[in-house]
């Protein structure tokens with residue numbers, strides 16, 4: 289008689305920003321060691337390939353640049369190349385004219401990307417890049433390579449200041465707009481920072497340009513299957529001021545894990561359940577949790593009790 293096979297536990301998520309169990313709308317910025325600016329992982333090749341597909345099929349949706357951003361884009365590319373060659377020489381080679389990404393075999397001639405440097409930057413690593421320029425009405429989004437948006441459209445935000453960009457985020461205008469503007473004004477070149485954002489989703493797709501606010505309960509998600517049907521999506525975001533142009537670069541590295549990956553972390557399952565229970569109604573709607581909230585909480589409570 290064969291013994292029943294025990295499934296190996298899933299690797300647990302890299303970041304657990306809900307671990308404390310509190311939900312607070314806060315900047316949550318901490319100092320970034322620049323050596324850890326870019327965070328390649330085992331998804332490097334599949335995610336770069338996924339970006340390549342999006343850049344062929346939906347280029348206008350995932351790359352956007354305003355006139356006048358070319359110098360800052362080139363500054364981003366130069367910083368990225370220097371960083372990758374120094375810290376990840378197996379992932380990027382630079383012979384002065386061409387860049388090679390050995391794990392995918394892609395080769396890029398620097399000259400071909402003179403006026404589209406942020407587009408090339410986005411092809412070299414898993415991160416997305418957003419460039420913000422100082423202006424009279426605050427910092428505005430001037431260029432981006434954004435293959436993995438979390439329910440927003442680049443075209444709607446390009447050229448806009450932070451307050452308009454964040455208009456759909458409940459509480460941002462009251463609680464965060466001013467501190468964020470002040471922080472941007474004072475961000476020093478030698479003081480980069482990072483933060484982590486979390487959201488929930490019933491779809492693990494990385495490219496998600498559509499904002500959803502479903503009203504009906506999704507009967508297909510139950511406490512029994514929520515671990516595999518629902519996903520926790522974390523964005524590791526960095527902010528740094530570029531030394532030459534003085535613009536600000538915002539990077540986003542996206543992690544998507546099935547909720548079942550919390551099985552080995554009952555403390556994190558309890559933290560997420562508690563944070564979800566604390567969400568103000570507007571935020572719950574914004575995060576589109578209502579359709580499966582009960583199934584999610586039943587599942588998480590089960591993990592937390594183990």
Ligand code: HEM
Pocket residue numbers: 313314315316317418420429439440445453454455456457464468471485486487499538575
């Ligand atoms: C200190 C800096 C920042 C803070 C504290 C911040 C905070 C937030 C928060 C709390 C959310 C809601 C996320 C959720 O609940 O899922 C959000 C969404 C968003 N943030 Fe930021 N953010 C910052 C910087 C930026 C920058 C530089 C950009 C530039 C592109 C940006 C673009 C967005 C967008 C597009 C959304 C989605 C808005 C929508 O739903 O339409 N954020 N941000």
